[in-house]
Amino acid sequence: MCLAIPAKVIKLNDVHAEVDVMGIRKKVNILLVDDLKIGDKVMVHAGFAISKIDDEYYDFLKETLKEMLDDSP
Amino acid sequence: MTQEEKRLIGKTVDKINESIQSDIRIMEICGTHTHQIARFGIRKLLTPKIHLVSGPGCPVCVTEPGYIDALIALLKREKVAVATFGDLLRVRGLLGSLEEQKSVGRKVITVYSPEDSIILAKRQKDESIVFAAVGFETTAPLYAALIQTARKENIHNLFLLTSLKRMEPAIRYILGEVGVHIDGMLCPGHVAAITGIGPFLPVTAEYHIPAVICGFEAMDLIASIGILCGQITGEFPVQFRNTYRRCVSDSGNSAALRLMKEVFEMSDVNWRGIGRIPNSALTLNNCYEEYDALKRFGLEMEPTPAAFSDGCECGKVLIGEKTPDMCRNFGRLCTPDHPMGPCMISSEGACAAYYRFGGGEV
Amino acid sequence: MKGKVTLRHGDGGLHTNRLIRDIFFRHFDNEILTGYQDAAIFSTGTGRLAFTTDSFVVKPIFFPGGDIGKLAVSGTVNDLTAAGAVPLYLSAGFVIEEGFELEKLDQIAASMSRTCKLAGAQIVTGDTKVVEKGLVDGVYINTSGIGRVHKCFHPRQITTGDEIILTGTIAEHGTAILLERYDLGLQSEIASDCRPLSEIIPALGDHIKHIKLMRDPTRGGIATALCEIAESQHIGALIEEENLQIRPSVGAVHELLGTDPLYFASEGRMILVVQKGCGMEIVNILKSHESCRDAERIGAFDEARSKVCLRTTLGGERILSMLENQMISRIC
Numbered sequence: 001m002c003l004a005i006p007a008k009v010i011k012l013n014d015v016h017a018e019v020d021v022m023g024i025r026k027k028v029n030i031l032l033v034d035d036l037k038i039g040d041k042v043m044v045h046a047g048f049a050i051s052k053i054d055d056e057y058y059d060f061l062k063e064t065l066k067e068m069l070d071d072s073p
Numbered sequence: 074m075t076q077e078e079k080r081l082i083g084k085t086v087d088k089i090n091e092s093i094q095s096d097i098r099i100m101e102i103c104g105t106h107t108h109q110i111a112r113f114g115i116r117k118l119l120t121p122k123i124h125l126v127s128g129p130g131c132p133v134c135v136t137e138p139g140y141i142d143a144l145i146a147l148l149k150r151e152k153v154a155v156a157t158f159g160d161l162l163r164v165r166g167l168l169g170s171l172e173e174q175k176s177v178g179r180k181v182i183t184v185y186s187p188e189d190s191i192i193l194a195k196r197q198k199d200e201s202i203v204f205a206a207v208g209f210e211t212t213a214p215l216y217a218a219l220i221q222t223a224r225k226e227n228i229h230n231l232f233l234l235t236s237l238k239r240m241e242p243a244i245r246y247i248l249g250e251v252g253v254h255i256d257g258m259l260c261p262g263h264v265a266a267i268t269g270i271g272p273f274l275p276v277t278a279e280y281h282i283p284a285v286i287c288g289f290e291a292m293d294l295i296a297s298i299g300i301l302c303g304q305i306t307g308e309f310p311v312q313f314r315n316t317y318r319r320c321v322s323d324s325g326n327s328a329a330l331r332l333m334k335e336v337f338e339m340s341d342v343n344w345r346g347i348g349r350i351p352n353s354a355l356t357l358n359n360c361y362e363e364y365d366a367l368k369r370f371g372l373e374m375e376p377t378p379a380a381f382s383d384g385c386e387c388g389k390v391l392i393g394e395k396t397p398d399m400c401r402n403f404g405r406l407c408t409p410d411h412p413m414g415p416c417m418i419s420s421e422g423a424c425a426a427y428y429r430f431g432g433g434e435v
Numbered sequence: 436m437k438g439k440v441t442l443r444h445g446d447g448g449l450h451t452n453r454l455i456r457d458i459f460f461r462h463f464d465n466e467i468l469t470g471y472q473d474a475a476i477f478s479t480g481t482g483r484l485a486f487t488t489d490s491f492v493v494k495p496i497f498f499p500g501g502d503i504g505k506l507a508v509s510g511t512v513n514d515l516t517a518a519g520a521v522p523l524y525l526s527a528g529f530v531i532e533e534g535f536e537l538e539k540l541d542q543i544a545a546s547m548s549r550t551c552k553l554a555g556a557q558i559v560t561g562d563t564k565v566v567e568k569g570l571v572d573g574v575y576i577n578t579s580g581i582g583r584v585h586k587c588f589h590p591r592q593i594t595t596g597d598e599i600i601l602t603g604t605i606a607e608h609g610t611a612i613l614l615e616r617y618d619l620g621l622q623s624e625i626a627s628d629c630r631p632l633s634e635i636i637p638a639l640g641d642h643i644k645h646i647k648l649m650r651d652p653t654r655g656g657i658a659t660a661l662c663e664i665a666e667s668q669h670i671g672a673l674i675e676e677e678n679l680q681i682r683p684s685v686g687a688v689h690e691l692l693g694t695d696p697l698y699f700a701s702e703g704r705m706i707l708v709v710q711k712g713c714g715m716e717i718v719n720i721l722k723s724h725e726s727c728r729d730a731e732r733i734g735a736f737d738e739a740r741s742k743v744c745l746r747t748t749l750g751g752e753r754i755l756s757m758l759e760n761q762m763i764s765r766i767c
Contacts, residue, residue: 002103002104002105002208002209002211002212002261002263002264003105003421003693003765004211004263004289005687005690005691015222021687021690021691022683022684022686022687022690023623023624023683023684023687024621024622024623024684024687024688024691025621025622025623026620026621026622026691027620029186029188029215029218031218031222031328031332032214032215032218032326032328032329032332033326033328034327034328043263043266043320044691045211045212045215045263046158046185046186046187046212046215047185047186047187047188047189047215047620048186048187048188048214048215048218050211050214050215050263050266050267050326050329051266051267051320051321051326052320053319053320054318054319054320055319056319057318057319058292058319060318061292061293061296061316061318061319062077062078062081062292064296064300064316065081065085065292065296065299066081068085068088068296068299068300068303068309069081069084069085069088074748074749079748079749079750082749083750086750108693111753112747112753113747113749113751113753114745114746114747114749114750114751114752114753115749115751116751117751117752117753118749118750118751158765159765160765183617185617185619185620185692186620291748291749295749419765420693420765421765428756429756430753430754
């Protein structure tokens with residue numbers, strides 16, 4: 001129900017940030033996310049950042065998968 | 074996708090397909106999951122014993138015809154414009170659709186972000202801008218932020234006609250009152266990014282169904298389906314999991330939750346094709362009622378009958394009792410060009426996703 | 436060149452003649468055009484000819500990567516290319532809105548002239564009409580074209596194993612126009628891929644005998660074009676998503692908007708259906724030419740299938756169908 005895509009914060013400007021989405025620049029509203037810093041990754045839904053993304057957990061997901069598979073390449 | 078990820082996904086798929094020996098049903102509640110599953114062709118990867126069924130998580134599909142009719146009634150007033158996301162344009166009420174209204178010259182403005190309506194309101198000061206505020210908890214805080222911004226900037230010609238729904242009561246309704254049988258549930262990652270994991274814990278804790286909060290990339294979906302299958306077959310203990318921790322913390326987005334609490338209150342609402350679910354709506358509270366289009370324009374939203382076309386099974390599709398291809402209208406009488414039910418209109422409706430991406434049949 | 440197009444420019448008198456001389460003759464300069472008034476006269480030698488026409492009503496008229504003039508020449512040249520023909524002569528008909536700036540018309544004519552040179556074609560006849568304000572949106576252009584069909588090109592029935600080649604990245608024209616037309620607040624470097632592809636025919640030389648069919652994936656995008664081919668030949672196909680190339684920024688726009696790039700137009704790409712076994716050879720020939728350097732074999736036809744299917748990067752499959760309706764903004 002909720003199309004959102006990852007973006008990287010490039011500039012901060014009061015309640016807005018300029019973000020990069022694979023080479024595209026876009027202005028998003030950041031009222032819903034506290035303590036944003038330049039370089040942070042956020043999930044963008046309909047022009048608003050709705051959460052920060054912590055990429056460490058993507059690696060964690062891969063590790064979980066490997067454990068589940070007893071996979072040690 | 075890296076080669077390593079592809080390899081992991083391939084191995085997981087093999088493991089899933091080996092382990093599932095009898096038919097199981099996994100529900101994805103979220104329309105974006107429905108869309109991504111179809112887009113990645115995941116059904117074709119998995120054994121036909123795994124039935125992926127959709128839930129009520131497409132806000133456009135579950136929005137009542139009376140809501141569209143209220144928007145149309147507003148458009149017929151002097152100096153009123155309706156701002157909406159594209160999803161809603163073709164949804165029909167009893168009086169027609171916004172797209173039809175637009176074609177006869179009424180002011181329907183398609184926007185990408187709720188924030189665009191602030192610009193509209195500032196530019197068209199002698200006009201009332203009504204935003205068609207549909208969505209679940211993912212989108213609700215955006216409207217809350219919008220209304221607080223409007224108040225701060227002294228904007229008094231912007232209003233919301235809300236059709237905002239909460240996920241938890243709908244899940245309880247489907248699993249409890251309707252008693253739909255499923256073996257596992259993919260929980261909506263972006264709703265959970267706002268709400269935290271709380272609303273989804275009962276799926277496992279009370280209904281004893283394995284459940285995973287899941288993201289939207291191929292890896293998220295395959296890993297989560299793998300975990301669900303492991304729990305369903307008994308390889309792993311049944312335990313609520315969150316594989317989307319990179320976006321979803323246990324307690325959710327505190328800033329968004331605070332805003333929602335300030336602006337909205339809970340109320341009962343009809344879900345199209347499903348029925349009335351107590352406390353499942355978010356509506357503007359007294360403090361913000363000056364922004365409520367219903368109150369401002371003195372409108373009543375008529376509860377309408379389900380109003381599905383002959384033989385339309387959207388009601389059953391929305392609660393996972395049927396898959397779209399089980400409807401006799403599907404793909405013949407009912408296509409995205411000539412939709413007969415809401416699930417074919419929204420691009421995330423289960424029927425539209427099935428149709429466009431060929432569902433399980435290739 | 437200052438000033439605006441007025442209704443007098445379309446009255447067939449002095450002002451019309453000036454407009455034609457100062458803009459169109461100046462840019463399209465060639466003896467066939469300037470030598471005769473009512474019709475162009477030329478000889479074409481022997482062999483088969485291809486003849487096509489198309490009208491262009493793009494909005495906006497100027498867009499990143501091109502303009503309506505470049506598009507009007509490329510579109511007709513590419514239709515001739517798809518027919519296995521080298522373009523020779525084009526006509527250009529203009530319907531201009533009163534008040535349209537002469538300077539813009541001059542830019543469009545210049546762009547058409549450049550595109551013709553690139554394509555090795557000449558505009559040899561034309562027409563100009565001016566209509567009252569509001570009757571058209573700026574300028575509409577119709578181009579027709581005649582080309583000589585390569586002696587070895589014979590379109591024929593597609594069968595199982597015939598390979599599908601796409602000459603480059605997808606969806607760039609449609610995406611560039613989308614970004615210009617709707618104020619989505621996105622900044623990008625995305626430009627239309629609009630260009631003439633006439634070099635394909637001489638590049639292929641006698642290898643063109645291995646080509647069974649060509650089609651440029653314009654409106655409706657690559658998915659619709661493939662479905663049209665498959666449907667008309669009563670055959671299915673399997674396309675490899677991995678081999679479809681999309682610029683990251685174009686992909687990002689569609690991720691953001693929730694739209695499917697497979698349904699967005701290219702104006703400088705060609706689909707070639709190649710006899711089974713000849714795919715790689717043709718790809719290598721194409722790759723050495725500027726307009727096709729990203730050519731790839733993207734799949735093959737298969738009689739065992741009834742539809743065009745896409746094998747996703749994940750290894751799953753989904754069906755591609757023709758464009759039914761394209762949604763621009765969605766939350767869900």
